[in-house]
Every structure is written in C-alpha cells, then in structure tokens.
Amino acid sequence: MNTGRILVVDDEPQIRRVLRASLSTQGYEIHEARTGEEALTAVREQRFDLILLDMNMPGLGGLETCRQIRASSEVAIIMLTVRDSEPDKVAALDAGADDYVTKPFGMPELSARIRAALRRLPVAAESGAESVHLGEIEVNLATRRVISHTGEVRLTPKEFDLLRYLLSNPNVPIPHGRLLQAVWGPDYGDQVEYLRVFINQLRKKIEPDPAHPRYILTEPWVGYRFALPETTA
Secondary structure (H helix, E strand, O other): OOOOEEEEEOOOHHHHHHHHHHHHHOOOEEEEEOOHHHHHHHHHHOOOOEEEEEOOOOOOOHHHHHHHHHOOOOOEEEEEEOOOOHHHHHHHHHOOOOEEEEOOOOHHHHHHHHHHHHOOOOOOOOOOOOEEEEOOEEEEOOOOEEEEOOEEEOOOHHHHHHHHHHHHOOOOOEEHHHHHHHHOOOOOOOOHHHHHHHHHHHHHHHOOOOOOOOOEEEEOOOEEEEOOOOOOO
C-alpha cells in the first residue's frame, strides 16, 4: 500500500469522486478543493505530499494556482489537463509542476505518475563529499539544502534530485534518457521538454549568469554535462 496525503483540485465533482475512490483504495489520504482559491487556502493550513491540479479551472486557473503554490511550497504537483501540445506541457512545467497528465487518463498511468512524482533519489553513502561549493553557492547533499550568500535557494524536490544526479556524475555528458529515467523513473525517457524546463530553472537558481552557464552545460544532441570546479569543498 502507498502512503501520502494528496490534494485533488478540480472543479468537476465526478473527477474528484473517481480520484478519491481509486486513490483511497491504494492507501493515499485524499483531500479535495474545487477551485484554485480553495487549494491555496488548503496548502496554507495543511501539509500535503502531492497535489493533483486541474489546469483548466474557472477563476484562478491551474497555472496561476501552481505558480502561487510553488512560490512557498516544495510539494509535488501533477497537472491534469485536456490539452496535449508541447507548449501546454512546457507552460505547466514552467509554472512549477513536476509532471503533466492528459485527460482522459487511465488510473494505472496516473498511479505510476504519482509514484514517480513522490519518488526521491536515495542518498548514497559512496556519493563523495557531503557538500559541494559552486562559487557562492553551497549544495548540501545530506540535508538537501542549497545556500547562497543571500540565504537559502529554494529548489523543488525534483530540481534537487536532478542537480544531485548531475553532481554525482561530473564532467561527463549524460544523455537525456538516462537523466530522465534516473530522476523521474524507468517509465520516462522521451520527455526531453521536461529536462529543458528543469535545467533552465536550475540555471536560474545556481548559475551566476544563467544565459551563459558555467556549471550546467548543454551537450548538443546528447544531453547535459555538469562542469564541476576543481575545488568543491
């Protein structure tokens, strides 16, 4: 059985009922919100492990709700929507979602996506230094915190897992598919747009000049390479 508190945010009662019934039988504790505004209130008052967020709600839409949640929370977010174009996927990920599922979807697919979103890379004892210094940025691998001279740099769990995997494989090109499967899980591998968005977000948070990255480098037609400084701790 799975464990975790999930907030289902959708204006359609039938979808909320189906998700509650199915996910409850899998062991999740389910809470509901009918609007983006209700979701923001719930997130302020309670702790959730994951949010299933409808992208196309009236009022405060899913994208803006996602942005506002992400501004203060690292909770895993999966966006649900009837739209399936790449620009829509990129918009959802850029707003802070960890994943994106198109309606109509089967429960086995959604369950797999939920497990992937809640998945965390284990801390390997042989991973080397406990902390890594990147100029004025310190990445503490044990506590999953990133600190700069101005304070803590907030990374979502998936952003941190991606950064940690890059750091654990420094100075070598890592193919897109290997990165996706290592961070999101074995069912991923072709979602290159996920990496583009998450790499861009990481660059904004840890690079001195995100437009001219020093650490997270693109390997054309292959993937990405983390250029680790010679002195890291």
